[in-house]
Amino acid sequence: MSECVLRLDSVVKRFAGHTAVRNLSAEVPRGGIFGLLGPNGAGKTTTIRMIMNIITPDAGRIVLFGGQPASRALTSRIGFLPEERGLYKKMRVLDHLVFFGEIKGLTPRDARTRTRAWLERLGLQDWSTHKVEDLSKGMQQKVQFISALLHDPELLVLDEPFSGLDPVNSQVMKDVVVELAREGRTILFSTHIMEQAERMCDRIVIMARGEKIVDGRIADVKREFGGNYVALSFGRDAERAGAVLRDRSLVAQVDDYGASAEVRLAEGAGPDKLLSRLVAAGVGLVRFEVVEPSLNSIFIAKVGADAAVARAEEVALA
Amino acid sequence: MPPWPGPRRWRLHKVWAVVRREFISRVQSRAFVLSTILGPLFMGALFVMPILLEKRQTAPKHVAVLDGAQGAFGRQVAERLTAEMRDTVTHTLPRYRVEYVRAEGRVDAARDSLVAMTGLRKSGAEALDGVLVLTDSTIESGHMQYYGANVGSPNDMSALNAAVRPLVTAARLERAGVDPSIVNAAERRVDLRTERVSDGKLTGQSGSASFLLAYVMSFMLYLALLLYGMQVMGSVVEEKSTRIVEVLVSSLTPFQLLLGKVIGVASVALVQLGIWAGTAMVLTTYRVQVAGLVGASSKSVSDLPIPTVTPMMLAVFLGFFVLGFFFYAAMYAAVGSMCNSHQEAQQSQTPVTLFVAAGLLLMFSLLSEPNGTMAHALSFVPFFAPFVTPVRYSLSPLPWSELLLSVLAMLVGLVVVVWIAARIYRVGILSYGKKPKLAELARWVRTA
Numbered sequence: 001m002s003e004c005v006l007r008l009d010s011v012v013k014r015f016a017g018h019t020a021v022r023n024l025s026a027e028v029p030r031g032g033i034f035g036l037l038g039p040n041g042a043g044k045t046t047t048i049r050m051i052m053n054i055i056t057p058d059a060g061r062i063v064l065f066g067g068q069p070a071s072r073a074l075t076s077r078i079g080f081l082p083e084e085r086g087l088y089k090k091m092r093v094l095d096h097l098v099f100f101g102e103i104k105g106l107t108p109r110d111a112r113t114r115t116r117a118w119l120e121r122l123g124l125q126d127w128s129t130h131k132v133e134d135l136s137k138g139m140q141q142k143v144q145f146i147s148a149l150l151h152d153p154e155l156l157v158l159d160e161p162f163s164g165l166d167p168v169n170s171q172v173m174k175d176v177v178v179e180l181a182r183e184g185r186t187i188l189f190s191t192h193i194m195e196q197a198e199r200m201c202d203r204i205v206i207m208a209r210g211e212k213i214v215d216g217r218i219a220d221v222k223r224e225f226g227g228n229y230v231a232l233s234f235g236r237d238a239e240r241a242g243a244v245l246r247d248r249s250l251v252a253q254v255d256d257y258g259a260s261a262e263v264r265l266a267e268g269a270g271p272d273k274l275l276s277r278l279v280a281a282g283v284g285l286v287r288f289e290v291v292e293p294s295l296n297s298i299f300i301a302k303v304g305a306d307a308a309v310a311r312a313e314e315v316a317l318a
Numbered sequence: 319m320p321p322w323p324g325p326r327r328w329r330l331h332k333v334w335a336v337v338r339r340e341f342i343s344r345v346q347s348r349a350f351v352l353s354t355i356l357g358p359l360f361m362g363a364l365f366v367m368p369i370l371l372e373k374r375q376t377a378p379k380h381v382a383v384l385d386g387a388q389g390a391f392g393r394q395v396a397e398r399l400t401a402e403m404r405d406t407v408t409h410t411l412p413r414y415r416v417e418y419v420r421a422e423g424r425v426d427a428a429r430d431s432l433v434a435m436t437g438l439r440k441s442g443a444e445a446l447d448g449v450l451v452l453t454d455s456t457i458e459s460g461h462m463q464y465y466g467a468n469v470g471s472p473n474d475m476s477a478l479n480a481a482v483r484p485l486v487t488a489a490r491l492e493r494a495g496v497d498p499s500i501v502n503a504a505e506r507r508v509d510l511r512t513e514r515v516s517d518g519k520l521t522g523q524s525g526s527a528s529f530l531l532a533y534v535m536s537f538m539l540y541l542a543l544l545l546y547g548m549q550v551m552g553s554v555v556e557e558k559s560t561r562i563v564e565v566l567v568s569s570l571t572p573f574q575l576l577l578g579k580v581i582g583v584a585s586v587a588l589v590q591l592g593i594w595a596g597t598a599m600v601l602t603t604y605r606v607q608v609a610g611l612v613g614a615s616s617k618s619v620s621d622l623p624i625p626t627v628t629p630m631m632l633a634v635f636l637g638f639f640v641l642g643f644f645f646y647a648a649m650y651a652a653v654g655s656m657c658n659s660h661q662e663a664q665q666s667q668t669p670v671t672l673f674v675a676a677g678l679l680l681m682f683s684l685l686s687e688p689n690g691t692m693a694h695a696l697s698f699v700p701f702f703a704p705f706v707t708p709v710r711y712s713l714s715p716l717p718w719s720e721l722l723l724s725v726l727a728m729l730v731g732l733v734v735v736v737w738i739a740a741r742i743y744r745v746g747i748l749s750y751g752k753k754p755k756l757a758e759l760a761r762w763v764r765t766a
Contacts, residue, residue, distance in 0.1 A: 082565060088339075095339075095343070103570055
């Protein structure tokens, strides 16, 4: 299983005035869930469009399925959910999905059988003869999701698959994605929601301003990032905790969520010291746990600083 | 790996999927069903309306002939007008009810009092439709004066003129001393009857019938090119504005997509035109029965100028329709691909639509001279050939060489236009934001 489903070799994409993707190299191994993370404008969607052969890179190479250059001939092996969703509003759900199956190389009959099975699985079987415009937004998103995996692709490319979904639909799609990955298919998805990536992905790439910042297995990324992290929850008196957490000799950084917080300890300060200070301050602790850094704090630490630098560059150029 | 069909078969398979989608989603739409039904209804109305209208206009025109001339001339005019008959759809009726008034030297006063009774809004037995004034100078100068409510009607005026003209001629000849019997014989009516000859054979079709055919055909071409061309544009804009195009373009080439789209819409157009043409054929074949339904006599309808359409004529028409449609649809698709919304596309399609409209206008001007230099030249201009060539073909037979040359010119134009349009389309469908300037378009065409 060491084979690469997708390899990017120093890929560059420039648009009028700016470079969207700069020298991006990455490898997506077969099987599992791969996360492409980054803030808005990081170049995630551009990268995905290049993988899908919608646009061509200005430099570098994209290699799919161990050796073949990206091309439409491979489209039957790839499923794609674009960032901006769109369906033919006037078409019937069944016809629509059959059409999408056909342009991926399925025969009409095969496409129809598979569509029925998927509609049933996602609870849309009663809607197959309705027009797309009659469906609720959540149902339309399910239809779009089905269209991406109808032809049973080896590689599923999902651009921001969970954005705009309600928790129920989000859960349904997550279950499908996890199951597909378990069956040995490869899922590449982009997101800027770190919690989701943290829970689902085996490997990630974090991009910012067109460049790769972080690359690797999540566990490795966290270990390399290092630092002493403590996760806290307060039952009451969050204000009293504030005074303790503001002590720079103890705490280097706080990611405050109000009732809870993630804290990076200052150099040389142990978790036990923090615990005794908090108890002394009379903070009603509900949770005190020494943890690995969350992806979110890594993301903010890396991308925040980098974005600031890049912005300074921009100002200097102007 | 599952047994996917081979790449070659695939390409067609995908184009076919796009064709089917365009076709089915259009044919199912309410707009298509409505226009397909309304088209024949409209045609039926065009056919029945003149019959109904004519039925209402059967009352003879009440005309006063004011005779200020010496001799019997004025009385002859009055008699001739009284004898004029008019064929309506249902009956043969007198055309005029004539009031003969002798002027007795006071022409102006008599005229004024007659004019005062003319064109009254409240119609009664006394009201006149018009006053024809004859004086001594009428015979020499040929001038006569008619005052009437219906002077705006070219039909009425030419009928009046045609009725009086031979009498003036006869009066002149008599004054010159020609024997009245010879004058009488010379005065007899001349009637030009036309019949179309095609390829050395009589077609049994009158000139007005082939004119009608040409007229209807060019109008159908115009409507179909415009309406369906815009549908192609709308479809491109829809895919672009909903971003469906990203999924499409990752699965098929922009050219496959464009091809499937144009073929799909063209087949919808052909189906609709087929239904309309079929209705027209049924209407004309059973016109006697249809006329009977609205109470018109069978004789009058069977005399209507109904063109016969030969298979070759149909082939030329369809061939040029398809070529013209591909030609213009490619341009409409290119325009659609440059725009982000339907409104923007509506504004941007003007140049293309102007060409279509110019084609129709040029064709109308060519109807009077289908074999002139202009008509020859325009048959080889791809923008206008789809209008000009089939219409010319229906009016007078074209030599094979000219027909083939026109098709060839059309094909060359088609290849060039599709090549450019496909390149604009390829870049356009994935470009959002401001509409491209001309220079930018040129770059798209070069770099794509």
